[in-house]
Amino acid sequence: MKRLIKKVAVVGSGIMGSGIACHFANIGVEVLLLDIVPRELTETEQKKGLTLENKAVRNRLVNDHLANALKSNPSPIYDQKFAGRITTGNTTDDLEKIKDCDWIIEVVVERLDIKKSVFEQIEKYRKPGTLITSNTSGIPIKFMSEGRSEDFQKHFCGTHFFNPARYLKLFEIIPGPQTATEVLDFLNEYGEKFLGKTSVVAKDTPAFIGNRIGIFGIQSLFHLVKGMGLTIEEVDKLTGPVIGRPKSATFRTVDVVGLDTLVHVANGIYENCPTDEAHELFKLPDFISKMIENNWLGSKTGQGFYKKVDKDILSLDLDTLEYRTAKKASFATLEMTKTIDKPIDRFKVLVKGTDKAGEFYRKSFSAMFAYVSNRVPEITDDFYKIDDAMKAGFGWENGPFEIWDAIGVEKGIELMTAEGLAPAAWVTEMLASGNKSFYTVKEGATHYYTLASKSQVKVPGQDAFIILNNIRESKKVWSNSEAVVHDLGDGILNLEFQSKMNSIGGGVIQGINKAIELAEKDFQGLVIGNQAANFSVGANLAMIFMMAVEQEYDELNMAIKMFQDTMMRLRYSGIPVIAAPHGMTLGGGCELTMHADKAVAAAETYIGLVEFGVGVIPGGGGSKEMALRASDTFRKNDVELNVLQEYFLTVGMAKVATSAYEGFNIGVLQKGRDIVVVNKDRQIAEAKKHALLMAEAGYTQPVKRNDIKVLGKQALGMFLVGTDQMKAGQYISEHDRKIANKLAYVMAGGDLSEPTLVSEQYLLDLEREAFLSLCTERKTLERIQFMLTKGKPLRN
Template structure:
């Protein structure tokens, strides 16, 4: 049967329930969010003369929870206006409304008796065939559906979102005893395609896949920290970005999630997994019990493993259980990996370390490898699901089996033996059968070792993705030190940056021009996209700084002109150019998107022209382009200044969108032309599709614009008065004012006596002149140097 989701009901509006409701609103689904009726009035309600029968009182809990969620940072919603897709109510008055929805998601407190009561209530009103799922993090699914009707059980399963629902990609689907295959298949596809998730079908075992392995990892570190005499800072240094994990690493992550949450899941595993070979490891260490007694639960209570006092971050000393000043952590082994860009390539070096860091990695990886190998087939029949769960649920760049492959399967076993551990028998069988790795790449697809068949089997669900890691070498057409061009097939090329943080320097600009040359001569279109953490943080400001300090202004002028000319080539080439931004898309990365024929942006795209932070204006066509976009919106003289001012402020305030959708509001993306993809894994394939559509529809090379309306002195006067007032009110510094006035001059088209039609090149020349003049300013050089050394903007 065909199943569509137009409306969902979320029962339970706490942090998780509101987050799930917001994410469905993000993708355009209508949401009914329900919670219980309060048992008593607040003092404020009593003073207002309200009663428990007042609707405002009866919906108080759900409305407060949703409001708090919408105010939280990072935001659970792509755009605040999407919140109007959510209707609130309570489970007493509004439960009958669930008869109109397509999917009911229960997100109430983690108690089986309460969940069963909710399901009994749901069954009274749901229409047959409606999906019902529980967002439990560990209660067995088969207990929940006991006593329910056949139709209910057939359409019931667990759907475990990870918190925060918008940002963490793992979507565990846990079938009950009677769940139909159709429901599992539908939820798997829906999770991937519409929710933008990594769907993983898990077995109905305690804590499922992600938390079973994740909590094991954290608990093992809790014990290792004592065994090796490590500090909290040292463990977080060793388990953060250096091994492809989030900056919050281990202890900071526990503070954010809440120690009580971790303890709840760890206790659940300890109680319900008596046969787990690492059963005793799930016992809580003394320091965790002490923290629970003291209610040092992390961010929610103001202190956990870390505590903020004023501007200082203090760290808990696990020996004394007192807070102290943070200590810098450093290890010789980590120094050896500084020149290795990719975390996956660092593991071989890390496990060879001769210091405490090397010992830590050998012990922690030995334990993890043994543990995950023994969880098959208990929690999953396929090893790739464990890797998918850890990457999507915990933000790991590489899953445990991928890390094991990177170290070498046999080397991993050797490390285990040294720690008195052994892998599951199937790993030795795999080696005996001639397979030396858990994964392999064939014809652009990933294959995994299939234990029952003892052969490499294609990981399902890849057909809708293009995985650049899998085709980078086999489909390479051209490369230089900063970029690589791959053939995506069907006449479409992809240009992928490989510079640090995907910054744009001369080598990347050369690659863009080469990609367009190749596409114009031999192919049909070009995609500019990558699958790194961020699309691009902008131009290589280190290069700009060196030229400016050496006063090589002719060379700097040529470099800026090359940047501008390349962006204009993106706009005016003979083939469609589709740019696929995601993550941080700053400065030059944003300017590239502004000049594309089409932008296929990930929903999680943080886009902005942030050049003010380093003391300059956008110099790669960004200032010109926003002046042009303002001109295209001019309709009546009385609003022209307002339109231009909005675009001016986008640059002057260095506004960065908090999602791809918000970039439409600031004019950096264009409605009716650019599109958003919720699942980043599908982005390159989607960009290729749109490049091909444009090419096959008969792409016509655009004509250079000479009809950009600029307002001259009329706009310039308004901007200069505004910057004077801002400086007088001490909202901006003298140098901020200087930068803003330069931008004003460019976007007004100079001090022309009346509104005039000009060419793009006229505006580009003004932009380049302004950029160059700012590079001669000492305070601009101070800003650039500060950004290069400290990684944050300087206000001077």
């Protein structure tokens, strides 16, 4: 039976409920968000003479929760306009409206009695066949549906979103005793395809998969930190980006999530898993109990493991439980990994360290390896789901079994033995059978060892994805040190950047030109995409800085012209070029996206022309392109100056869209040309489809533009008056005004006496001249240097 989700009801509007409601609104679904009626009036409501019968009062809780969610940073919603897809109400007056919903999601307080009471009320109005799920983080699913009808139980299961629902990809699906297989299959596909999640079907065991392993990892570190005499700064240094984990690492993450939340889950595991071999590890250390007693819960109470006092960040001393000035952490072992770009390649080095860091990694990894191996088949029959859960739910770049493979399965067992630990029997059986790793890549697909077949089988669900890691060598057509071209099949090539942060320098420029040359000669189309954390942070600033400092202006002029010419070649090639931006797509990365035939953008794309922050204007065609797009937007009877001003402000204010949908609002993505995919894993495959579609439809090489309407002195005068006023009001600095005036000159098309039609090359020449002149300015060089050393813009 085909099932469509047109409207969803979310019962419970707290942080999690509002976040889930916003994410369904993100993907275009109508949402009914409900919460309870307040028990009493606020002081303000009393002064206004309102009563508990007033509709606004009755919906106060749900409306306040949603409003707070929409104001939060980072935002739970792709575009504030999408909030209009959410209707609010209360469970007393509006519960009957769930009869019109296709999926009802319960997100109330984590108490079984309350949840069962809510389900009893829901069943009075729910129409048969409607999906009904609970977003519990640990209450057994089997207890929740007791006493409910057969149809209810058949369509009921757990669907555990991780907070924040927009950003964390893990979507755990936990079947109840009677859940129909078709319901699980539907939710699994819907999570992947529509919600953009990594769907993982888990067993109904305490804390399911993600939290069972994640909380073990954190509790393990809580005990290890005291035993090894480490500071919280040292642990955060060791468990952050160096091993492919978020910058917040361990203790900062706990502060953000809330220590009370972590303790709640840890206590649940301790109480409900008496036979777990690491049972005692889930008991709270003394310092955690004291922090709970003191209400030091993290960000929500103003202090936790870290505390901000004025501009200073203080750290908690776990021995004295007093706050002190944070200490910088450094280890010789970490220094040895600085030249290793990928975290997966660092693990072999880290476990060999002879200092305290090496000892820490040997102890923590061996404990994790032993624990995860013993959770199979308890929490899942397939260990790859544990890796998926940790990557999608906790932001790990690599799951525990992938890390174990990187170190070597036998080496991992050696580390365990040294710590008095042992793997589960199935691991030694795997090695004895001749399988020396958990994963292998064969014929472009990832395979994993299964306990059932005792052999390597293909990880399911890969057919919808193109995983570049799996084809990088077998399908390589060409490469240099910064770029690689792969054959995606069906006549479509892919160009992948491999420079630091995917910045655009000489090697990437060479790669773009080579990829176009190869595609025009023997293929049908080209995708420019990668699966790193970010698409591209822009041009190679260090290279620009060195040329400018050395006053090598001819060389710098040639480099900028090469970038511009490459963008124009990309736009006017004989084959369709599809850009696949995601993550940070800044400066030159944004310019590349704007010059492709189409962008297949991940929803989580943070895109913009940010060059003002380093004292220049967009020089790779971005300034030209904004003038061109303004010209294309002019309509009869428009005040053309106002239209142009919007595009000017986008560049001048260095606006960065916080989602692909906001990219449309600021004009760097275009409706009718560019599209958005919610699941980043599907992005390269989707981009390939569009390249193929354009090629097979009869792609024609575009004709170069000579019809761009620029407004000349009329626009230039308006911009110069505006920047003078901004400077007079002290909103911008003198150097800001100088940069803005240079941009104004380019986007106005110079000081032409009247509106004129010009070519792209005319604007590119103006752009390049302005860029170069700004590179001669001391204040620009200061801004570039500050960005390179501090990683943030300088206002000078």
